[in-house]
Amino acid sequence: MFENAYFSKAELSCRCCGKLHFSDDTLGRLIRVRERFNKPMVITSGYRCRAHCTSIGSTMTHTTGQAVDVPVSGGRAYELLGIAIEEGFTGIGVKQHGPHKGRFLHLDDLEAIPGKRDGPTIWSYPR
Numbered sequence: 001m002f003e004n005a006y007f008s009k010a011e012l013s014c015r016c017c018g019k020l021h022f023s024d025d026t027l028g029r030l031i032r033v034r035e036r037f038n039k040p041m042v043i044t045s046g047y048r049c050r051a052h053c054t055s056i057g058s059t060m061t062h063t064t065g066q067a068v069d070v071p072v073s074g075g076r077a078y079e080l081l082g083i084a085i086e087e088g089f090t091g092i093g094v095k096q097h098g099p100h101k102g103r104f105l106h107l108d109d110l111e112a113i114p115g116k117r118d119g120p121t122i123w124s125y126p127r
Helices: 024-037 050-056 074-086
Strands: 067-071 091-095 104-108 121-124
Touching: 024 067, 024 074, 024 104, 074 091, 074 104
Parallel strands: 091 121
Antiparallel strands: 067 104, 091 104
């Protein structure tokens, strides 16, 4: 499942338990985004087990293996956002305030989340 030139197992595995339950389709989409972006993309959060999501007070999108967080800001964030949407990422979380080292985009390709969203959406993270 996992051989690729851009992302390591460690990047996409749960930081809590080390498990890797990442969607092959999402990984393929992520690789296409990386190839078009043509710049390094570090994944700071990929798959998260339920215990990890609960411990950090996060939503459960990462438990699906279809979500990543990518540190990026400014013009690069704008460029990455456009490519991600064109490649089919349907959930986009934007944190572009505060110090640049803490800015990121959340990308997921979940079609819908019952009770949360019916289709493609974009949101910003609170300060």
